[in-house]
Amino acid sequence: MPRLLAILATTHALIAPPSQRHGTAQRAIKIVDHVNMNHEKGRHDLLKAFYFDLLGFAVDPRKMENLDKGKKTLWANAGIAQLHLPEGKPEAQPLDGRLTLAYADLDRFDEARLNAAHEALEGTKFQMRANADGFDVSCPWGTPMTIKIDGEAADPRGVQDGEASAPLHMTDIALHVSRGADLAGVQRFYTSVMGVPEGDCTLVADQLLQLKIGPAQTLSFVAKPFGKANHAELGEDEEGRPTNGGVHISMYVDDLGAVYDRADALDLAYVNYRFKRRAHTKDEALDQCMFRVLDVIDPDAPENGAIVQVEHEIRSCVKPDGSKYKSCPLREV
Template identity: 40%
Template sequence: MGFRPDPRKADNLEKGRDTVWANAGATQVHLSEGKPQPQVLDGFVTLKYPSSSSLRALVSRAEENGVEAQYSDADPDHPIVTLFCPYGNRFVAEVGLGDPRGYQAEAEKALCNGISELTLHTKSSADLPSIAKFYTSVFGMTPDVTPEAVSVPFGPHQKLTFIQGPLLNSEYEDGKGPHISLYLNDLSSAWDNASALGLVYVNPRFKRKAATYEEAVDQCMFRVLDIVDPDTNRKIMRLEHEIRSKYKRDGLTMYKSYPFDS
């Protein structure tokens, strides 16, 4: 895929076990060891690459590694590569820029410019308006809503999109399953909104835990496990969110993993 290993997890990569991080531009993927089995996302990940030639190089690398890759130039101005990892995860690669505001460690050397969109399946299109309400009520975001999809902007260069689709891999044990991370300028408001709906979650897998607001401020993060209808608190789907603060407790010092320049 042209990502680069994060040096902070170099020991795990060398040992061949535990979690590794892969960087591209301002984005990062955390890859668990896959016990008892690999995670497969109900949806797909959209990636940006510098040029059409880099897309063809991606196809060549995939074929060399026995990975299914389909190159389409049906629209000559918008070639697309679709890849399927050996476990069934789907990636869509297209030409485009990454987020210019900053980089993860070593990310400027990556062949991929970064993740631009994460598309997830939901059981019914009837749930899409409630999903939009969730992101507005809890995080203060302004989703784009159509009858077919909800797209939630995660900054100027990324979005999270929900569409109706098959749910084949949505049941996970506590502490497992895919999760997403996002940075907020206002951790306090998000905590208040999530706490009021009873959504604060502590994942037993990780050392950093935040069950109270004070712990969230100290840890610069807290977690939410479920997307709910904020009007009825009806659970719509499970998607763990790691909500990170841009700043440490002093409100001035940036959190150590914050990837942007300002």
């Protein structure tokens, strides 16, 4: 794992030199706006102590009443991005990967705040260890995170609703793939289906694929040192329809219809009956401003099946009438 972390750190510098971060190049994926992962049912106290009190995420006002009630989903805002934290049934859902959080400075992590966090989170999987650039952290349920200083990390294009978070940004979402997985095929999925430019993709030693998303964010796929990667929890609802209770990532794209056409041509459009919004057709996708994909495949060899299963909630920045979709955090689309 240390070797892979070193590769990740090196590749950040290769992809996004600070002087180039806020360019205006057009990309099909505008932003990965949220990661959805379950927390332990009934433990909003742990969410509050970790995400809000320690890390400085802001409570999204659209879910504030749930914090007051101590149940159901919370949204934790980090500048322009956020985490969606629904209740598990009852277990939590640690990310099989790593999140990187960049702060303008690390002043908030003083002795008093760290001591309070250790006390509030005692008995959980929470850990926080200093490294040369910041901290390595585990959430109360084991999701690994890296905290670092980066004064240029904030994305100036928008912000989530409500009070501002601490000056932080989710600069990288790293997801594991099983050892030996075809990362070149994953790259072809993102260039051919999702429209990521070839120049925004970096493949390192068959161990890491990193995609530049927006001016200060990357989406990475990292070979797992051992074991199989797992992001999906597949099942059926009471009527026998497919569900996935696993982690998902959400992203906004320039042209939802074009992305849907490319995904549908490979039979990748997916309906998850866990959620009320469901797009069975292109027209429904355009009407609802979203559709989902579960299987990441190589478009050059679709017969080989999924390289990795990770649910993508693919959203449109605009509604069918051309107005901005209400949840899109970008000021201009």
